[in-house]
Amino acid sequence: MAAVCSSSLFRRLRPGLPAAAVLATAVLATALTAAPSAGAGTACPQVAPAPGGAAAFAAEPTGTAPPPPTSTPSTPSTTPFPPSAPTNLTATRVRSTSVTLTWTAAARGCCPVVGYDITYYQAFDDVVYGVSLGDVTTATITTYIQPGRQYSFRVSARDGDGRRSPSTDALTVVTPVTDTGPDTTPPSAPQNLTVGDVTASTATLSWSPSTDDTGVLGYDVYRFDGWYTSTRVATVPGTTYTAALPPETPLRTLYYVRARDAAGNVSIASNTVILPTTSTPPPPPPSTCRVTYRNQSEWPGGFVATVTVQNTGTAPVDGWIVTFSFPGDQHVTTAWNATVGQTGAAVTARNADWNRVIAPNGATTFGFQGRWSASDAPPTGFSLNGAPCTAG
Numbered sequence: 001m002a003a004v005c006s007s008s009l010f011r012r013l014r015p016g017l018p019a020a021a022v023l024a025t026a027v028l029a030t031a032l033t034a035a036p037s038a039g040a041g042t043a044c045p046q047v048a049p050a051p052g053g054a055a056a057f058a059a060e061p062t063g064t065a066p067p068p069p070t071s072t073p074s075t076p077s078t079t080p081f082p083p084s085a086p087t088n089l090t091a092t093r094v095r096s097t098s099v100t101l102t103w104t105a106a107a108r109g110c111c112p113v114v115g116y117d118i119t120y121y122q123a124f125d126d127v128v129y130g131v132s133l134g135d136v137t138t139a140t141i142t143t144y145i146q147p148g149r150q151y152s153f154r155v156s157a158r159d160g161d162g163r164r165s166p167s168t169d170a171l172t173v174v175t176p177v178t179d180t181g182p183d184t185t186p187p188s189a190p191q192n193l194t195v196g197d198v199t200a201s202t203a204t205l206s207w208s209p210s211t212d213d214t215g216v217l218g219y220d221v222y223r224f225d226g227w228y229t230s231t232r233v234a235t236v237p238g239t240t241y242t243a244a245l246p247p248e249t250p251l252r253t254l255y256y257v258r259a260r261d262a263a264g265n266v267s268i269a270s271n272t273v274i275l276p277t278t279s280t281p282p283p284p285p286p287s288t289c290r291v292t293y294r295n296q297s298e299w300p301g302g303f304v305a306t307v308t309v310q311n312t313g314t315a316p317v318d319g320w321i322v323t324f325s326f327p328g329d330q331h332v333t334t335a336w337n338a339t340v341g342q343t344g345a346a347v348t349a350r351n352a353d354w355n356r357v358i359a360p361n362g363a364t365t366f367g368f369q370g371r372w373s374a375s376d377a378p379p380t381g382f383s384l385n386g387a388p389c390t391a392g
Contacts, residue, residue: 080109080110080111080161080163081109081110081163082109082157082159082163082164082165082166083106083107083108083109083113083157083158083159083163083164083165084106084107084109084157084165084166085106085156085157085165085166085167085168086103086104086105086106086116086137086155086156086157086165086168087103087104087106087168088102088103088104089101089102089103089153089154089155089168089169089171090102090103090171091153091171091173092138093140094173094174094175094176095175095176095179096146096147096148096175096176096177096178096179097142097145097146097147097175098140098141098142098145099140099141099145099151099153099173099175100138100139100140100141101118101138101139101140101141101153101155101171102137102138103116103137103138103155103168104137105137105157106157106165108159109159109163109165110159110163111159111160111161111163112159112160113135113157113158113159114134114135114158114159114160115132115133115134115135115136115157115158116132116133116134116135116136116137116139116155116156116157116158117130117131117132117133117155117156117157117158117164118130118131118133118139118141118153118154118155119131119153119154119156119167120141120151120152120153120154121151121152122144122146122149122150122151123149123150123151123152123172123269124222124224124228124230124256124269125228126227126228127228129143129144131143132158141153145175146175147175147176147177147178148174148175148176148177148264148265148266148343149174149175150172150173150174150175150266150268150269151172151173151174151175152170152171152172153170153171153172153173154167154168154169154170154171155167155168156168172268173268174186174265174266174267174268176265177263177264177265177266177343178263181263182263183213183214183261183262183263183265184263184265185212185213185214185265186212186259186261186265186266186267186268187210187211187212187216187259187260187261187265187266187267188210188211188212188259188267188268189210189258189259189267189268189269189270190207190208190209190210190219190239190257190258190259190267190270191207191208191270191271192207192208192270192271193205193206193207193255193256193257193270193271193272193273194206194207194273195273195274195275196240198245198276200245201244201245202242202243202244202245203242203243203245203275203276204240204241204242204243205221205240205241205242205243205255205257205273206239206240206241207219207239207240207257207270208239209239210259210267212259212261212265214261214262214263215261215262215339216259216260216261217260217261217262217321217339217341217348217350218235218236218237218259218260218321218348218350219235219236219237219238219239219241219257219258219259219260220232220234220235220257220258220259220260220266221233221234221235221236221241221243221255221256221257221386222255222256222257222258222269223243223246223253223254223255224253224254224255224256224272225252225253225254226252226253226254233386234383234385234386234387235260235321235323235348235383235386236321236385236386237319237320237321237350237351237385238319241257241386243255243275245275245276245277246275246277247277248277252274253274253275253277254272254273254274255272255273255274255275256269256270256271256272256273257269257270258270260341260348261341262339262340262341263341264341264342264343285387287312287387287388287389287390288311288312288313288314288384288387289309289310289311289312289313289317289382289384289387289389289390290309290310290312290389290390290391290392291307291308291309291310291322291324291382291384291389291390291391291392292307292308292310292391292392293305293306293307293324293378293379293382293391294306294307294308295376295378296367298376301371301372301373302369302370302371302372303330303369303370303371303372303376304367304368304369304370305367305368305370305378306365306366306367307322307349307365307366307367308363308364308365309322309358309363309364309365309366309384309389310358310361310362310363311358311359311360311361311362311363312361312390313360314360315360316357316358316359316360316362317357317358317384317385318356318357319351319356319357319385320350320351320356320358320364320384320385321348321349321350321351321384321385321386322338322348322349322382322383322384322389323346323347323348323349323382323383324346324347324379324381324382324383325345325346325347325379325381326345326347326377326379327345327375327377327378327379327380328372328374328375328376328377329372329373329374329375330370330371330372330375330376331370331371331372332347332368332369332370333368333369333370333371334368334369335349335366335367335368335369336366336367336368337352337355337364337365337366337367338350338351338352338355338366339351339352340366340368347379349366351364
Protein backbone atom coordinates (compact mmCIF):
# COMPACT_ATOMS: atom_id res chain seq x y z
CA MET A 1 0.00 0.00 0.00
CA ALA A 2 1.58 3.27 -1.05
CA ALA A 3 1.37 6.12 1.38
CA VAL A 4 -0.26 9.44 0.57
CA CYS A 5 2.41 12.11 0.81
CA SER A 6 0.17 15.14 1.09
CA SER A 7 -3.14 16.67 0.15
CA SER A 8 -3.89 20.29 -0.45
CA LEU A 9 -6.40 22.63 -1.97
CA PHE A 10 -6.10 25.98 -3.64
CA ARG A 11 -8.27 28.32 -5.67
CA ARG A 12 -7.93 28.37 -9.42
CA LEU A 13 -8.00 31.60 -11.39
CA ARG A 14 -11.12 32.22 -13.44
CA PRO A 15 -10.81 33.71 -16.92
CA GLY A 16 -11.13 37.49 -16.95
CA LEU A 17 -10.43 37.92 -13.22
CA PRO A 18 -7.30 39.49 -11.67
CA ALA A 19 -4.57 37.24 -10.37
CA ALA A 20 -5.00 38.83 -6.94
CA ALA A 21 -8.23 36.87 -6.61
CA VAL A 22 -6.28 33.65 -6.13
CA LEU A 23 -6.41 32.66 -2.46
CA ALA A 24 -4.12 30.27 -0.60
CA THR A 25 -5.73 27.73 1.73
CA ALA A 26 -4.55 25.28 4.36
CA VAL A 27 -3.15 21.85 3.69
CA LEU A 28 -5.80 19.18 4.25
CA ALA A 29 -5.63 15.45 4.92
CA THR A 30 -7.09 13.27 2.17
CA ALA A 31 -8.57 9.80 2.45
CA LEU A 32 -7.84 7.53 -0.47
CA THR A 33 -6.58 4.05 -1.20
CA ALA A 34 -3.91 3.25 -3.76
CA ALA A 35 -2.72 0.01 -5.36
CA PRO A 36 1.03 -0.04 -6.04
CA SER A 37 2.53 -0.61 -9.44
CA ALA A 38 5.75 -2.48 -10.16
CA GLY A 39 9.20 -1.42 -9.15
CA ALA A 40 10.69 1.77 -7.79
CA GLY A 41 13.87 3.16 -9.39
CA THR A 42 17.16 4.27 -7.96
CA ALA A 43 17.85 7.72 -6.56
CA CYS A 44 18.28 10.59 -9.03
CA PRO A 45 21.73 12.25 -9.34
CA GLN A 46 21.83 15.72 -7.82
CA VAL A 47 22.77 18.85 -9.79
CA ALA A 48 23.35 21.91 -7.60
CA PRO A 49 21.79 25.12 -8.95
CA ALA A 50 24.00 28.17 -9.43
CA PRO A 51 22.70 31.74 -8.97
CA GLY A 52 20.16 32.53 -11.64
CA GLY A 53 19.13 28.89 -12.00
CA ALA A 54 22.08 27.57 -14.01
CA ALA A 55 23.83 24.37 -12.96
CA ALA A 56 27.10 24.83 -11.01
CA PHE A 57 30.17 23.01 -12.27
CA ALA A 58 33.67 22.69 -10.74
CA ALA A 59 36.37 25.05 -12.12
CA GLU A 60 39.07 23.48 -14.25
CA PRO A 61 42.50 23.19 -12.53
CA THR A 62 45.33 25.49 -13.52
CA GLY A 63 48.53 24.23 -15.15
CA THR A 64 49.35 22.30 -18.29
CA ALA A 65 46.43 20.50 -19.80
CA PRO A 66 46.84 16.77 -20.38
CA PRO A 67 46.92 15.53 -23.97
CA PRO A 68 43.55 14.87 -25.52
CA PRO A 69 42.33 11.27 -25.40
CA THR A 70 42.54 9.21 -28.54
CA SER A 71 38.77 8.57 -28.34
CA THR A 72 35.89 10.41 -26.69
CA PRO A 73 34.36 8.38 -23.83
CA SER A 74 30.62 7.92 -23.77
CA THR A 75 29.11 9.66 -20.74
CA PRO A 76 25.47 9.84 -19.70
CA SER A 77 23.69 13.16 -20.00
CA THR A 78 23.20 14.96 -16.72
CA THR A 79 20.74 17.47 -18.18
CA PRO A 80 17.66 17.34 -15.92
CA PHE A 81 14.39 16.67 -17.67
CA PRO A 82 11.07 15.48 -16.22
CA PRO A 83 9.15 12.25 -16.78
CA SER A 84 6.66 11.94 -19.62
CA ALA A 85 2.97 12.48 -18.93
CA PRO A 86 0.99 9.47 -17.70
CA THR A 87 -1.48 8.14 -20.27
CA ASN A 88 -4.84 6.37 -20.48
CA LEU A 89 -6.40 8.06 -17.44
CA THR A 90 -9.70 6.22 -16.83
CA ALA A 91 -12.40 6.13 -14.17
CA THR A 92 -12.87 2.41 -13.54
CA ARG A 93 -15.53 2.91 -10.87
CA VAL A 94 -17.72 5.92 -10.11
CA ARG A 95 -19.82 5.84 -6.94
CA SER A 96 -21.86 8.52 -5.21
CA THR A 97 -18.98 9.42 -2.85
CA SER A 98 -15.88 7.98 -4.52
CA VAL A 99 -14.11 7.78 -7.87
CA THR A 100 -11.52 5.09 -8.70
CA LEU A 101 -8.89 6.17 -11.25
CA THR A 102 -6.31 4.14 -13.16
CA TRP A 103 -3.59 5.27 -15.58
CA THR A 104 -0.61 3.98 -17.50
CA ALA A 105 2.71 4.74 -15.80
CA ALA A 106 4.84 7.61 -17.06
CA ALA A 107 8.21 6.99 -18.72
CA ARG A 108 11.16 8.18 -16.64
CA GLY A 109 13.08 11.26 -17.65
CA CYS A 110 16.57 11.83 -16.27
CA CYS A 111 15.53 10.12 -13.06
CA PRO A 112 13.17 7.36 -11.92
CA VAL A 113 9.51 8.16 -11.28
CA VAL A 114 8.80 8.08 -7.53
CA GLY A 115 5.17 9.20 -7.42
CA TYR A 116 2.12 10.83 -8.95
CA ASP A 117 0.09 13.94 -8.17
CA ILE A 118 -3.67 14.09 -8.73
CA THR A 119 -5.53 17.39 -8.98
CA TYR A 120 -9.31 17.55 -9.21
CA TYR A 121 -12.12 20.06 -8.87
CA GLN A 122 -15.87 20.23 -8.96
CA ALA A 123 -17.30 21.77 -12.11
CA PHE A 124 -18.11 25.49 -11.88
CA ASP A 125 -16.30 25.84 -8.56
CA ASP A 126 -13.04 27.65 -7.87
CA VAL A 127 -11.41 25.22 -5.40
CA VAL A 128 -8.84 22.70 -6.69
CA TYR A 129 -7.91 19.69 -4.53
CA GLY A 130 -4.48 18.06 -4.67
CA VAL A 131 -3.29 14.57 -3.68
CA SER A 132 0.32 13.28 -3.75
CA LEU A 133 0.86 9.51 -4.10
CA GLY A 134 3.72 7.06 -4.26
CA ASP A 135 4.64 5.03 -7.32
CA VAL A 136 1.15 3.66 -8.08
CA THR A 137 -1.14 3.52 -11.09
CA THR A 138 -4.53 3.45 -9.40
CA ALA A 139 -6.21 5.41 -6.62
CA THR A 140 -9.68 5.76 -5.10
CA ILE A 141 -10.55 9.37 -4.27
CA THR A 142 -13.15 9.87 -1.53
CA THR A 143 -12.44 13.29 -0.03
CA TYR A 144 -14.80 16.06 -1.18
CA ILE A 145 -16.65 13.67 -3.54
CA GLN A 146 -20.42 14.18 -3.23
CA PRO A 147 -23.48 12.60 -4.91
CA GLY A 148 -24.79 14.07 -8.15
CA ARG A 149 -21.74 16.27 -8.81
CA GLN A 150 -19.37 16.70 -11.76
CA TYR A 151 -15.60 16.42 -11.25
CA SER A 152 -12.54 16.75 -13.49
CA PHE A 153 -9.29 14.90 -12.72
CA ARG A 154 -5.69 15.21 -13.99
CA VAL A 155 -2.60 13.15 -13.10
CA SER A 156 1.10 14.07 -13.41
CA ALA A 157 4.27 12.10 -12.59
CA ARG A 158 7.03 13.19 -10.20
CA ASP A 159 10.69 12.15 -9.96
CA GLY A 160 12.95 12.08 -6.92
CA ASP A 161 14.09 15.69 -7.39
CA GLY A 162 10.53 16.97 -7.56
CA ARG A 163 10.43 17.45 -11.34
CA ARG A 164 6.88 16.96 -12.57
CA SER A 165 5.65 15.76 -15.92
CA PRO A 166 2.92 17.44 -17.95
CA SER A 167 -0.54 16.45 -16.74
CA THR A 168 -2.88 14.09 -18.50
CA ASP A 169 -5.86 15.49 -20.33
CA ALA A 170 -8.77 16.20 -17.99
CA LEU A 171 -11.07 13.26 -17.23
CA THR A 172 -14.62 14.39 -16.39
CA VAL A 173 -17.15 12.23 -14.54
CA VAL A 174 -20.48 12.78 -12.80
CA THR A 175 -21.34 10.85 -9.63
CA PRO A 176 -24.74 9.11 -9.23
CA VAL A 177 -27.17 10.36 -6.60
CA THR A 178 -27.32 6.89 -5.00
CA ASP A 179 -25.44 3.60 -5.15
CA THR A 180 -28.39 1.41 -4.16
CA GLY A 181 -31.37 2.71 -6.15
CA PRO A 182 -32.83 1.05 -9.23
CA ASP A 183 -31.24 3.73 -11.46
CA THR A 184 -27.64 4.82 -10.90
CA THR A 185 -26.79 5.74 -14.50
CA PRO A 186 -26.82 9.46 -15.37
CA PRO A 187 -28.10 10.73 -18.74
CA SER A 188 -25.64 11.63 -21.46
CA ALA A 189 -24.50 15.25 -21.63
CA PRO A 190 -26.49 17.71 -23.76
CA GLN A 191 -24.46 18.71 -26.80
CA ASN A 192 -24.02 21.82 -28.95
CA LEU A 193 -25.55 24.46 -26.67
CA THR A 194 -25.92 27.60 -28.80
CA VAL A 195 -27.48 31.06 -28.61
CA GLY A 196 -30.14 31.59 -31.27
CA ASP A 197 -32.66 34.41 -31.66
CA VAL A 198 -31.73 37.51 -29.65
CA THR A 199 -34.18 40.35 -29.00
CA ALA A 200 -33.80 43.55 -27.01
CA SER A 201 -34.49 41.65 -23.80
CA THR A 202 -34.22 37.87 -24.44
CA ALA A 203 -32.09 35.20 -26.09
CA THR A 204 -33.09 31.66 -27.06
CA LEU A 205 -30.83 28.79 -26.04
CA SER A 206 -30.99 25.45 -27.86
CA TRP A 207 -29.10 22.16 -27.59
CA SER A 208 -29.07 18.57 -28.84
CA PRO A 209 -31.07 16.05 -26.76
CA SER A 210 -29.58 13.67 -24.21
CA THR A 211 -30.22 9.95 -23.86
CA ASP A 212 -30.82 7.87 -20.74
CA ASP A 213 -31.41 4.20 -19.96
CA THR A 214 -34.80 4.97 -18.35
CA GLY A 215 -35.65 8.26 -20.09
CA VAL A 216 -34.77 11.93 -19.69
CA LEU A 217 -37.15 13.73 -17.35
CA GLY A 218 -36.07 17.24 -18.34
CA TYR A 219 -33.22 19.71 -18.67
CA ASP A 220 -31.91 22.02 -15.95
CA VAL A 221 -30.69 25.40 -17.26
CA TYR A 222 -28.03 27.14 -15.15
CA ARG A 223 -26.60 30.65 -15.04
CA PHE A 224 -22.93 30.80 -13.99
CA ASP A 225 -21.10 33.95 -12.85
CA GLY A 226 -17.69 32.79 -14.13
CA TRP A 227 -16.32 32.44 -10.62
CA TYR A 228 -18.06 29.88 -8.38
CA THR A 229 -21.83 30.57 -8.25
CA SER A 230 -24.25 28.60 -10.41
CA THR A 231 -28.00 29.24 -10.25
CA ARG A 232 -30.59 26.91 -11.73
CA VAL A 233 -32.93 29.25 -13.60
CA ALA A 234 -35.30 26.74 -15.21
CA THR A 235 -36.19 23.10 -15.78
CA VAL A 236 -37.72 22.54 -19.22
CA PRO A 237 -39.06 19.45 -21.03
CA GLY A 238 -37.56 20.19 -24.44
CA THR A 239 -34.27 21.36 -25.91
CA THR A 240 -34.87 25.13 -26.00
CA TYR A 241 -35.15 27.88 -23.40
CA THR A 242 -35.71 31.61 -23.75
CA ALA A 243 -33.63 33.50 -21.18
CA ALA A 244 -33.84 37.14 -20.16
CA LEU A 245 -30.69 39.02 -21.09
CA PRO A 246 -28.57 39.51 -17.96
CA PRO A 247 -27.62 42.99 -16.71
CA GLU A 248 -24.08 44.23 -17.08
CA THR A 249 -21.89 42.99 -14.21
CA PRO A 250 -18.13 42.94 -13.47
CA LEU A 251 -18.26 39.16 -13.79
CA ARG A 252 -19.00 37.05 -16.83
CA THR A 253 -22.48 35.55 -17.27
CA LEU A 254 -22.48 32.10 -18.81
CA TYR A 255 -25.20 29.50 -19.30
CA TYR A 256 -25.03 25.71 -19.39
CA VAL A 257 -27.51 22.81 -19.38
CA ARG A 258 -27.72 19.42 -17.64
CA ALA A 259 -30.11 16.56 -18.36
CA ARG A 260 -31.98 14.98 -15.45
CA ASP A 261 -33.73 11.62 -15.11
CA ALA A 262 -36.60 10.60 -12.81
CA ALA A 263 -34.20 9.18 -10.19
CA GLY A 264 -32.52 12.58 -9.85
CA ASN A 265 -29.30 11.64 -11.68
CA VAL A 266 -27.85 14.58 -13.60
CA SER A 267 -25.62 14.52 -16.65
CA ILE A 268 -22.25 16.08 -17.26
CA ALA A 269 -22.82 19.72 -18.16
CA SER A 270 -23.03 20.95 -21.72
CA ASN A 271 -20.62 23.50 -23.08
CA THR A 272 -21.12 27.05 -21.81
CA VAL A 273 -22.33 30.06 -23.81
CA ILE A 274 -22.30 33.78 -23.06
CA LEU A 275 -25.42 35.88 -23.50
CA PRO A 276 -25.37 39.54 -24.48
CA THR A 277 -26.00 41.90 -21.57
CA THR A 278 -28.48 44.71 -21.13
CA SER A 279 -27.99 47.77 -18.96
CA THR A 280 -31.62 47.67 -17.79
CA PRO A 281 -33.01 44.36 -16.52
CA PRO A 282 -36.30 43.62 -18.30
CA PRO A 283 -39.42 43.38 -16.15
CA PRO A 284 -40.58 39.82 -15.45
CA PRO A 285 -43.23 38.62 -17.91
CA PRO A 286 -46.78 38.23 -16.61
CA SER A 287 -47.66 34.78 -15.32
CA THR A 288 -49.48 32.57 -17.82
CA CYS A 289 -50.13 29.64 -15.50
CA ARG A 290 -51.82 28.80 -12.22
CA VAL A 291 -50.98 25.79 -10.05
CA THR A 292 -53.25 24.48 -7.32
CA TYR A 293 -51.91 22.01 -4.75
CA ARG A 294 -54.37 20.01 -2.66
CA ASN A 295 -53.79 17.46 0.12
CA GLN A 296 -56.51 14.91 -0.65
CA SER A 297 -55.81 12.86 2.47
CA GLU A 298 -53.25 12.77 5.24
CA TRP A 299 -52.37 10.34 8.02
CA PRO A 300 -49.40 9.98 10.39
CA GLY A 301 -46.46 9.24 8.11
CA GLY A 302 -48.27 9.48 4.77
CA PHE A 303 -50.34 11.64 2.42
CA VAL A 304 -52.01 11.81 -1.00
CA ALA A 305 -51.90 15.10 -2.96
CA THR A 306 -53.08 16.38 -6.35
CA VAL A 307 -51.65 19.22 -8.43
CA THR A 308 -53.76 21.03 -11.03
CA VAL A 309 -51.92 23.00 -13.72
CA GLN A 310 -53.96 25.65 -15.58
CA ASN A 311 -52.83 27.45 -18.73
CA THR A 312 -53.95 31.06 -18.31
CA GLY A 313 -52.14 32.24 -21.45
CA THR A 314 -53.38 32.61 -25.01
CA ALA A 315 -51.18 29.91 -26.61
CA PRO A 316 -51.26 26.15 -25.95
CA VAL A 317 -48.54 24.61 -23.79
CA ASP A 318 -47.03 21.71 -25.76
CA GLY A 319 -45.02 19.69 -23.26
CA TRP A 320 -44.75 20.76 -19.64
CA ILE A 321 -42.59 20.41 -16.56
CA VAL A 322 -43.83 21.66 -13.18
CA THR A 323 -41.25 22.28 -10.46
CA PHE A 324 -41.67 23.08 -6.77
CA SER A 325 -40.05 22.38 -3.40
CA PHE A 326 -41.60 20.87 -0.31
CA PRO A 327 -41.28 23.08 2.80
CA GLY A 328 -41.50 19.98 5.01
CA ASP A 329 -39.77 16.59 4.89
CA GLN A 330 -42.17 14.99 2.40
CA HIS A 331 -40.94 12.42 -0.10
CA VAL A 332 -42.90 11.22 -3.13
CA THR A 333 -43.21 7.42 -3.39
CA THR A 334 -45.66 6.89 -6.29
CA ALA A 335 -47.29 9.17 -8.87
CA TRP A 336 -49.92 9.13 -11.62
CA ASN A 337 -50.69 11.24 -14.72
CA ALA A 338 -47.05 12.48 -14.69
CA THR A 339 -43.48 11.30 -14.28
CA VAL A 340 -42.29 12.66 -10.94
CA GLY A 341 -38.69 12.87 -9.71
CA GLN A 342 -37.36 14.31 -6.46
CA THR A 343 -33.92 15.49 -5.33
CA GLY A 344 -33.86 16.65 -1.72
CA ALA A 345 -36.90 18.92 -1.33
CA ALA A 346 -37.06 19.79 -5.05
CA VAL A 347 -39.75 18.00 -7.10
CA THR A 348 -39.94 17.83 -10.90
CA ALA A 349 -43.10 16.55 -12.64
CA ARG A 350 -43.20 15.95 -16.40
CA ASN A 351 -46.27 15.38 -18.58
CA ALA A 352 -47.43 11.96 -19.77
CA ASP A 353 -47.77 11.42 -23.52
CA TRP A 354 -51.54 11.83 -23.47
CA ASN A 355 -51.66 15.10 -21.46
CA ARG A 356 -48.63 16.92 -22.90
CA VAL A 357 -50.75 19.70 -24.47
CA ILE A 358 -52.64 22.16 -22.24
CA ALA A 359 -54.95 24.36 -24.30
CA PRO A 360 -55.51 28.06 -23.45
CA ASN A 361 -57.75 28.22 -20.37
CA GLY A 362 -57.35 24.44 -20.10
CA ALA A 363 -55.96 22.45 -17.21
CA THR A 364 -54.54 19.06 -16.32
CA THR A 365 -54.14 17.29 -12.99
CA PHE A 366 -51.59 14.82 -11.68
CA GLY A 367 -51.23 13.26 -8.25
CA PHE A 368 -48.87 11.38 -5.99
CA GLN A 369 -48.60 9.54 -2.70
CA GLY A 370 -45.78 10.21 -0.29
CA ARG A 371 -44.41 9.90 3.21
CA TRP A 372 -43.53 12.47 5.87
CA SER A 373 -42.55 12.58 9.54
CA ALA A 374 -42.06 16.14 10.87
CA SER A 375 -44.10 18.33 8.50
CA ASP A 376 -46.55 17.91 5.62
CA ALA A 377 -46.89 21.64 4.89
CA PRO A 378 -47.95 22.31 1.26
CA PRO A 379 -45.56 24.00 -1.19
CA THR A 380 -46.33 27.60 -2.18
CA GLY A 381 -44.07 28.35 -5.15
CA PHE A 382 -44.44 26.68 -8.57
CA SER A 383 -42.93 27.04 -12.04
CA LEU A 384 -44.14 25.79 -15.42
CA ASN A 385 -41.35 25.26 -17.98
CA GLY A 386 -39.12 27.62 -16.03
CA ALA A 387 -41.68 30.46 -15.70
CA PRO A 388 -43.20 31.24 -12.28
CA CYS A 389 -46.89 30.45 -11.83
CA THR A 390 -49.57 31.92 -9.64
CA ALA A 391 -50.42 29.62 -6.73
CA GLY A 392 -54.08 29.23 -5.94
